[in-house]
Amino acid sequence: MKAMVLKNICNIKENETPLYLIDIPKPVSKDDEILVKVSTCGVCHTELDEIEGRTPPPKFPIILGHQVVGFVEEKGKNANKFNIGDRIGIAWIFSACGKCQYCLSGNENLCPDFKATGRDANGGYAEYMTVQEDFAYIIPDTFNDLEASPLLCAGAIGYRSLRLANIKDGQNIGLTGFGASAHLILKLLKYKYPKTQIYIFARSEKEREFSKELGAIWAGDTEEYSPEKLDSIIDTTPVWKPVVEALKNLKPGGRLVINAIRKEEIDKEYLLKLSYPTHLWEEKEIKSVANVSRLDVNEFLNIAAEMQMKPKVEEFCLKDANKALVELKMSKIRGAKVLRMN
């Protein structure tokens, strides 16, 4: 099968072709696994974190990709949840131990033995992959393969961050950054919390305009003051400035949720601007989002189908994965980038 592999950590600005196209044997499913013929795989900012070493794969070479849509082609002898030919999705959670205090309390995303698809195990930048059947999801018919891919990460993690933001209908919520994930969160907010007013902080005028078209009540630059104080804010940016700037817009007792697996270091000195009275006092909280649980993925896929959420996608072929990643690094985003295998 054809696959795009990462052989070592590198800086994508210095090496614009970090992934190599190779031809390797198809993987074989273990007893509790399914072999999936991959149709599409989304390209995520987390892949940049893997390539550049902020969340490095433990071994190389590795096949990246954790927003996988494909068809069951073979089943291990104990795998009986799906039929051959079923269309399934695979998300960031590749496996968890199932026995620890986190797994047993529904927080398998925090399992010390959490394994991530496309980092700790080969992912979907390939024609085939294997996964335990319990970590695959039926994709609702509403979506074609391309549309379903970005839902599996940006969407599912966005859904989890919304859950952690703990809002009630009618409260004010802010989103800082307006890329693929925030765009899905906005749509989800409009659907689940119709009385909530949404405030957007984004650097680019185009993104601000776009957010207003989608229903934000106000959109300003990263460092602006929102016209109203906010009950919670979700940060979907890879950097620190938006975090510091957002905190001043929170109400007392408000919560900032950071929806990022890793933050970049480029503007870390911005944290020195953190002022305790302005940014943290009055019981303001900062909470991060770690990974996703299977419940997040399943619930989100169902809600997305119910609300007919169709993400805007931009298609690339597998061998152009490097091009998609470089464009993502340069923030050339015209919709969620998705690889199609053939």
Ligand SMILES: [Zn+2]
């Ligand atoms: Zn992702």
Ligand SMILES: [Zn+2]
């Ligand atoms: Zn566990």
